[in-house]
Each structure stands twice: as structure tokens, then as C-alpha cells.
């Protein structure tokens with residue numbers, strides 16, 4: 001249980017937290033100043049009470065001195081209240097700002113991580129990091145750090161005042177302070193791995209719930225509700241077990257017991273010194289009063305360690321993501337231009353997780369040309385398309401857009417000129433207007449409706465009662481596969497891209513819709529460099545160039561007529577598929 005939790009080192013986590021805290025140093029200073037004053041007054045009260053006792057018991061009592069002392073005690077109580085109010089306020093603001101800034105940093109970094117990163121992560125786990133883990137930074141500061149500071153300030157000031165009464169009386173409080181430090185350290189070591197495990201388990205639980213809910217249709221179709229419920233329950237039970245372990249660790253915190261022993265020792269020691277005449281009654285009262293101030297720090301340290309360890313565990317999970325080495329990052333001063341559309345693949349190689357997918361792929365397309373990429377399922381067609389807008393980065397060779405390596409372009413400039421319609425279409429839970437205008441800076445109705453017309457989507461959209469204001473997705477109507485593809489095509493066309501990548505854009509449509517989409521694609525691709533990935537030979541045929549991918553390599557390339565004339569594999573695919581216009585390539589028709 002004492003193994004270091006996975007992720008960045010404790011020093012790195014501490015540096016990150018301190019850097020964030022230091023941005024709000026005015027609040028740090030306000031807290032430290034006011035908390036120190038508050039603690040000084042806490043220990044001053046028993047000190048003044050002892051002095052008042054001595055004054056009352058001394059012969060020839062001076063009533064005015066007693067009055068001054070009573071007023072001083074009252075003033076100390078009131079001022080202490082005000083100081084701790086200001087200190088708590090400053091720490092609360094600091095805690096809220098830390099949480100806000102950390103979440104903003106984390107979410108900003110998440111948005112800029114590339115797709116390889118996001119494909120490796122579980123959405124629910126990232127959500128847990130963004131919400132639950134970051135939220136723990138708040139209690140870590142307030143009350144966590146505030147308690148820690150108050151505990152140590154109170155202990156040091158009490159020791160100082162006890163030393164002023166009589167240095168010999170420091171025996172019991174020093175013994176207790178040593179025991180408190182050892183006990184707190186042991187508790188922290190026990191608690192730390194449990195807190196880290198609980199954060200991890202919370203991430204897992206979130207991930208399982210998100211995945212179960214997003215796959216709810218599959219669960220229902222296959223009647224797996226019971227199994228799914230058991231799976232989530234298992235994760236929830238692991239969370240519960242860890243929480244019980246946390247409680248057990250807290251119960252094993254021994255300093256409160258030790259304090260009782262030390263108070264008894266202090267009483268005996270003080271009584272002995274008083275009976276020897278070395279200590280006045282007032283000093284004895286002050287001493288015991290100061291000893292009881294240790295009760296506060298003992299409890300404060302337990303709760304402080306708990307929330308600080310939880311906050312640290314949360315911060316470590318946040319930092320694990322922030323520190324992950326970034327690939328495919330943007331160039332600070334990359335090339336910016338309006339893309340014309342010349343596309344060159346030059347000896348491009350790429351692998352997924354060490355498995356080679358593309359090997360020395362070369363082809364080119366002049367601005368406005370259409371290149372069809374064909375090959376059997378899993379040949380690497382979608383991967384090839386994703387290299388163009390740097391969803392992935394090439395590992396060998398290079399891809400040039402208008403003569404400039406895509407890695408030398410500023411990402412935003414590159415991506416605003418390239419639009420993609422992916423196989424798996426993602427639509428927002430928003431209006432059709434917002435979905436189509438997603439890539440536009442200003443979502444004016446005119447270009448949005450023009451794009452929808454081009455994509456043959458205007459007709460069915462205006463058929464809805466709310467037209468372009470129809471909300472789709474989780475909160476609204478469900479679209480058919482063909483309608484989704486046309487909305488995605490409209491979204492791609494709305495930004496007027498110079499390069500259009502259509503990855504199986506007609507896979508989910510019937511033949512009547514396909515005819516409409518083909519028309520849309522012909523219209524949409526006019527004047528744009530188009531990379532067409534499809535199994536439909538009727539579309540392949542009209543391409544200016546066809547690249548035949550086999551096992552990640554270019555087997556041949558040319559026009560439809562050229563390939564039909566010289567390439568056996570292409571001819572075989574074409575001959576077997578053409579009579580039915582069936583997606584034969586998907587079944588691995590090019591295996592020779």
C-alpha cells in the first residue's frame with residue numbers, strides 16, 4: 001500500500017499547485033497575516049486569563065488592572081473573530097480561484113490534445129478528472145491548507161508562551177508535539193494510497209457509466225440490462241470499499257488519545273511546580289489553558305491531512321494528463337495561407353501502435369481534381385485521409401499542401417481549408433442550423449442554407465415543422481443515416497473548403513438517396529480537391545485518379561480506363577462489383 005501512486009512525482013504536483021496558488025498571492029498574504037494574528041490572539045487569551053487570576057489572588061487587589069485585563073481578553077476574543085473571518089474569506093477565494101484556473105487549464109489542454117490521445121482515453125474518466133478531481137482542489141485549500149497553517153501556528157505560539165511561563169514546562173507539550181507529528185505522518189502514509197486508489201476508482205466508475213449509457217441501445221437490443229447493472233454495481237462497491245478503508249485509516253489516528261496522556265502529564269508537572277512554589281496559580285492556569293489549545297490542532301491536522309491528500313490525489317490525476325507528451329502539436333509560427341488545393345503524398349508511412357498501416361504511399365492531385373482511394377476493408381484508406389488534416393502525423397515521408405509540408409502549416413489555417421465527412425458522423429445536440437454552421441465564425445442563414453441545398457439536405461430540413469431550428473440528437477429528433485450524412489456534407493461544404501475528404505459518405509443510404517448524394521457530391525466537389533473513399537464503383541469511375549491500396553501500399557494508380565486496361569486486381573474488383581454496383585471491395589475483393 002505504500003508504493004508511490006502512478007503519475008507525476010509529489011514534488012511536481014506540489015510545484016504545480018504552488019504555481020497556481022502564487023498567481024493569487026495577495027490572498028495568500030492576507031490569509032497568512034490574518035491567520036497569524038488570529039492564532040496569536042488564541043494563545044494570548046489563556047495567557048491573559050492567567051495574569052487576571054494572579055491579579056485577583058494577589059494581596060491588595062488593584063481593580064483597575066483586573067478591569068484592563070478583562071477588557072483585553074474581550075478585545076482579544078472579538079479581534080480574533082474578525083481576523084479569522086478575514087483569513088477564512090481570503091482562503092475561500094483562493095480555493096475557488098485555484099479550482100477555476102486548474103479546470104480552465106485542464107479543459108483547454110484537453111481540447112488541444114490530438115485525436116491519438118483522445119482515442120486512448122475513456123470519456124467518463126476524463127469527465128471525472130475535469131469535474132470531481134479538480135473540485136477536490138477547493139477543499140484542499142479551504143479548509144485543508146488553512147487548517148494545516150492554523151494547527152502549526154497555534155502549536156508554535158503555544159510552545160512560545162509556555163516557554164515564557166517556565167522553560168521546564170515545555171516537556172509535556174514538546175513530547176506531545178513530537179507524537180503529533182509522528183502520528184500525522186503515519187496517518188498521511190496510510191491515507192495517501194487509499195485516496196489515490198479512490199480517485200482512480202471514481203474515474204473507472206464514471207467511465208463505465210458513460211460507456212453503459214452511450215451503448216444503451218445495444219444493451220436493450222441484446223437484453224443485457226441485468227449484466228450492465230451488475231458491472232456498474234461492482235465498480236460502485238469498489239468505491240464503497242475504498243471509502244470504508246478511508247474511514248478505518250482515520251479511526252487509526254492516535255494523536256487525540258496521546259493528547260489525553262500529555263494533558264495528564266502536564267497537569268502533574270504543573271501541580272508539582274506550583275506546590276514547589278516555582279509557579280503562581282495564575283501561571284498554572286495559563287499553562288493548562290495553553291495546553292488545552294493543542295486540542296484544536298490535533299483535530300485540525302486529521303481533517304487537513306484527509307482533504308490535502310485527496311486534493312493531491314486529484315491534482316496528480318489532472319497533471320498526469322497535462323504532462324502527457326504531446327504529439328502533433330501546432331507550430332507557433334506556422335505557414336498561413338488560403339489553400340489552393342494541390343495535394344502531394346510523398347513516400348508516406350504510418351503505423352498504429354507499432355503495426356505498419358501505410359507504407360511508402362505516393363500520389364498527387366492538382367487543385368480541383370478528385371482522387372478516389374480504393375482497397376479492401378482495413379487497407380488503411382481512412383487512416384490515409386486522416387493524415388491530411390493532421391489528425392495523425394506521418395511517421396515517414398511527407399504530405400504537401402500547395403507545396404508546404406502539412407506539419408509546417410499553422411493548424412487552424414490548414415484545417416479551415418480542409419473539410420472532412422467521416423464514416424462515423426458526429427452531430428451536436430443542437431439545431432440543424434448550428435450543426436451545419438459549426439465551422440463558421442458567423443452563422444448567417446444564407447451560406448448555411450446554400451450548403452444544405454448543395455448537400456441535398458434543404459428539402460428534408462424544411463419538411464420539419466421547425467425547419468433549420470429543429471433540435472436533433474439527445475434533446476430532439478433523430479435523423480436517418482442518409483439524413484445524417486447529408487447534414488455532415490452540408491457542414492463540410494458550408495466552410496467552402498479547398499480540399500474535401502469524403503470517407504464513405506454514401507455508406508448509409510438507399511439507392512434513391514445515393515443518387516441525390518452523388519449529385520450533391522458532384523456539385524460540392526466542383527472546384528475543390530476531393531479525396532473520395534468509397535466502395536461504390538459508380539463514384540470511383542468519375543474520379544480523375546484512382547489509387548488502389550493493397551496492404552497499406554499503392555498497388556497501382558491511374559484513371560478508371562487505365563486501371564481497367566492494365567491492372568488485373570482492379571479489373572477483377574470492377575467486374576465482380578459492376579453488375580450489382582455492390583460494395584464488393586469492402587469484402588476484401590483485392591486480396592491477390
Ligand SMILES: Nc1ncnc2c1ncn2[C@@H]1O[C@H](COP(=O)(O)OP(=O)(O)OP(=O)(O)O)[C@@H](O)[C@H]1O
Nearest residue numbers: 119352353357375376377378379380381382383384
Ligand atoms: N486508432 C487506431 N488504433 C489502432 N489501430 C487502428 C486505429 N484505427 C485504425 N486502425 C487499424 O488500422 C487499419 C486500417 O484502418 P482504416 O480504418 O484506415 O482502414 P480502411 O481501409 O478505412 O477500412 P474500411 O474500409 O473498413 O473503413 C485497420 O487494421 C484498423 O484496425
